[in-house]
Amino acid sequence: MPSAVRLIRSSALADVAEYAYAAxxxxxxxxxxxxxxxxxxxxxxxxxVGDHAAQAAQCIAxxxxxxxxAGAEITDVISTRVLVASTKRADLVAAWSVxxxxxxxxxxxxxxxxxxxxxxxxxxxxxxxxxAVVDP
Numbered sequence: 001m002p003s004a005v006r007l008i009r010s011s012a013l014a015d016v017a018e019y020a021y022a023a024x025x026x027x028x029x030x031x032x033x034x035x036x037x038x039x040x041x042x043x044x045x046x047x048x049v050g051d052h053a054a055q056a057a058q059c060i061a062x063x064x065x066x067x068x069x070a071g072a073e074i075t076d077v078i079s080t081r082v083l084v085a086s087t088k089r090a091d092l093v094a095a096w097s098v099x100x101x102x103x104x105x106x107x108x109x110x111x112x113x114x115x116x117x118x119x120x121x122x123x124x125x126x127x128x129x130x131x132a133v134v135d136p
Contacts, residue, residue, distance in 0.1 A: 003075040003076050003106070004025050004026055004029045004076070004132050004133060004134040005023055005024070005025055005075070005076060005077070005078045005106075005108070005131075005132055006023065006024045006025070007020035007022075007023050007106070007107065007108065007109075008020055008021060008022040008023060008024065009021060010022075018096075018100050018107060019100075019107040019108060019109055019110045020107055020108060020109055021109060022109055023078045023079060023108055023109050024078075025078055025132030026132075026134060028134055029132040029133060029134050030132070030133050030134070030135055031078075031130060031131070031132050032067070032070045032071075032072055032076070032130065032131040032132070032133065033130055034063065034066050034067070034070075034128065034129045034130070034131065035066075035128070036083070036126040036127065036128045037059040037060070037062045037063040037066065037126065037127045037128070037129070038058075038059060038062065038118075038119070038120055038123060038126055039054070039055035039056075039058040039059050039062075039120075039123060039124070039125055039126075040058070040062065040120065041058070046120050046121060046122045046123055048124075049122040050122070050124075051124075052084060052086070052091045052092075052094040052095045052124050052125055053094045053095065053097065053098050055095070055123070055124045055125040056082075056094070056095040056096075056097075056098035056099055056125045056127070057098050057102075059125050059126065059127045060098065060099065060102040060127065063127055063129060067129075067131060070131070071133060071135070072131045072133045074102065074103060074106065075106045076131040076132060076133050077103070077106070077108050077129050077130070077131045078108060078109075078130050078131060078132045079108055079109045079110065079129065079130050080099070080103075080108055080109075080110040080111075080127055080128065080129045080130075081110070081111045081113065081127070081128040081129075082095060082096060082099055082110060082111070082112045082113070082125070082126075082127050082128075083113050083115050083118060083125065083126040083127070083128070084096075084112070084113065084114055084115065084124060084125055085114075085115055085116065085117055085118045085123065085124045085125070086114055086124065087114055088114075089114075091114075091124070092112055092114055095112075095124075095125045096112050099127065
């Protein structure tokens with residue numbers, strides 16, 4: 001099923017971002033607000049301790065599961081917020097690279113933030129998302 005999300009690009013804004021600057025969904029779309037996806041395995045253990053990219057990959061895997069449970073997929077995501085517990089740009093870029101690759105050409109509007117701490121022991125990455133679907 002094609003996505004209800006429409007990504008919007010602006011020729012008046014700098015062409016340096018690796019994502020669309022805006023996105024819309026039709027009026028009849030059902031919005032799905034996802035809790036922050038964390039780098040936890042099925043037992044609740046933090047995976048990829050010390051590895052921003054590995055944690056981002058686990059967050060994406062968990063995000064895909066939550067989306068599927070809500071009747072959506074990654075191409076239905078309308079925006080994301082990527083939180084990285086670090087003050088180093090290289091760590092943010094490592095996490096962002098995984099997220100960008102996971103979304104591919106569906107490069108939704110996104111915010112990348114460096115934060116001081118996240119909620120679970122050894123957690124370095126968390127990904128929040130909003131999705132929109134039009135039910136049949």
